[in-house]
Amino acid sequence: MALDIWMFIGLIDAFEEEGADHILDRLEGVGIDTIVLGDLRFGSSPAYPPTPELYSGCETRPPELAPGDVPRFETLQRAVERAKDRNFGVYLHDWLQSAPGCINDPEKLRYGPARTRDVVRSFPGVDGFILDGPEWGYEIAPNRSNLFRCDCDCCRTRAAEWGYDFDVLWQAQAGLKDSLGNLGSLPPGRRERGLIDGLDALISNPGLFDWFRFKTDSIENYVGAFADTARSLEPARKVACGPRLPAFAPLTGYNFGRLAEIVDFQCPKLYFWQHGIDGLKGTVYRWAETLCAWNPGLTEPEALDRVRELFALWVPGAGCLADLDAPLPPEFFEQVALSEINKMRERLGDVSRIRPWMGLHHGGVRMDSGELEHLLQTVEQGGLTTLIYWHYSDMTESDWRVVQELVRS
Ligand SMILES: [Zn+2]
Numbered sequence: 201m202a203l204d205i206w207m208f209i210g211l212i213d214a215f216e217e218e219g220a221d222h223i224l225d226r227l228e229g230v231g232i233d234t235i236v237l238g239d240l241r242f243g244s245s246p247a248y249p250p251t252p253e254l255y256s257g258c259e260t261r262p263p264e265l266a267p268g269d270v271p272r273f274e275t276l277q278r279a280v281e282r283a284k285d286r287n288f289g290v291y292l293h294d295w296l297q298s299a300p301g302c303i304n305d306p307e308k309l310r311y312g313p314a315r316t317r318d319v320v321r322s323f324p325g326v327d328g329f330i331l332d333g334p335e336w337g338y339e340i341a342p343n344r345s346n347l348f349r350c351d352c353d354c355c356r357t358r359a360a361e362w363g364y365d366f367d368v369l370w371q372a373q374a375g376l377k378d379s380l381g382n383l384g385s386l387p388p389g390r391r392e393r394g395l396i397d398g399l400d401a402l403i404s405n406p407g408l409f410d411w412f413r414f415k416t417d418s419i420e421n422y423v424g425a426f427a428d429t430a431r432s433l434e435p436a437r438k439v440a441c442g443p444r445l446p447a448f449a450p451l452t453g454y455n456f457g458r459l460a461e462i463v464d465f466q467c468p469k470l471y472f473w474q475h476g477i478d479g480l481k482g483t484v485y486r487w488a489e490t491l492c493a494w495n496p497g498l499t500e501p502e503a504l505d506r507v508r509e510l511f512a513l514w515v516p517g518a519g520c521l522a523d524l525d526a527p528l529p530p531e532f533f534e535q536v537a538l539s540e541i542n543k544m545r546e547r548l549g550d551v552s553r554i555r556p557w558m559g560l561h562h563g564g565v566r567m568d569s570g571e572l573e574h575l576l577q578t579v580e581q582g583g584l585t586t587l588i589y590w591h592y593s594d595m596t597e598s599d600w601r602v603v604q605e606l607v608r609s
Pocket of ligand 1 (some may be wrong): 232302303304350352353354355356
């Protein structure tokens with residue numbers, strides 16, 4: 201079965217550099233007929249003009265299109281029109297819709313929908329929106345994706361509205377952090393853990409369960425505001441969002457099944473690289489490294505084992521952190537990646553509503569074309585029928601050959 205690959209064009213300057221028809225020809229040549237655009241910016245400036253009256257209820261002012269960028273905006277507009285004329289699907293990924301601050305800040309829920317109404321004035325042909333995330337942090341290293349957030353006033357207010365006692369939630373997350381720094385030693389021997397072990401942990405700590413329930417409610421409230429707006433403009437327009445892998449998703453406030461009632465499809469991230477922004481190996485590395493730092497005496501193999509117990513994720517053959525720099529072995533795709541894909545299907549059911557993002561790096565150690573081939577084969581083996589490729593301007597000739605073969609096989 202051929203894969204239906206959608207192409208992310210993250211650097212929209214490509215339309216000026218190559219011309220829309222050249223790009224669309226190339227994509228059509230490998231059987232790709234849907235593009236995902238974003239970020240809609242030229243450098244640090246927005247790529248479309250604002251409609252001020254749409255923001256009357258917002259404190260945030262939309263950024264102005266620089267006068268010198270008007271011809272560039274028109275080129276982008278023509279590219280979208282050309283894609284539609286050629287029967288390409290066109291989706292937006294980042295249309296500069298995010299106001300600063302926490303997702304529970306009411307201003308974000310005013311500004312984002314206003315921005316969504318605005319962008320379709322410039323690009324009326326778009327078929328839908330694919331939100332990047334949104335998500336809560338899921339890492340314990342003090343980095344950009346901090347699990348132990350957020351206690352801002354907006355979160356406290358929202359929690360009270362929804363009937364949570366925020367102080368209980370905040371104590372529970374502090375307790376979780378504390379316990380991760382006091383792992384102690386386990387009796388020797390491997391233990392397998394299952395669903396009931398998770399239930400046991402939640403029964404003993406209901407505040408922690410509420411902490412994650414609150415995060416999940418927050419995500420659904422935010423995504424729902426975008427979905428309502430997009431559909432109020434045009435009921436056929438699609439709305440999607442981008443969770444992490446099933447293993448990480450619950451920490452980020454994602455429940456695939458509940459979100460399926462809000463969005464049309466979901467785009468979990470099949471990101472597996474080392475270091476950089478949020479590849480699986482990088483996340484496993486940072487979790488294990490931090491557990492070692494917080495638990496003096498914990499060895500790297502023990503820390504990797506603890507991470508495996510928590511997430512059911514491991515890299516076959518990796519016995520220490522330095523081993524994670526090596527390319528992923530075939531067993532990783534056959535066991536771990538396939539298991540994550542199967543979990544997506546278990547949680548979402550309908551494969552047409554699973555369109556994972558797939559990329560080779562985002563900073564960090566770039567995966568090679570051999571790993572790409574393995575990954576795409578695993579996606580097919582797992583029964584998925586479509587994915588979004590990150591990203592057009594990043595592809596090597598060797599990557600193109602791999603994609604072409606898979607799409608046409
Ligand atoms: Zn907050």
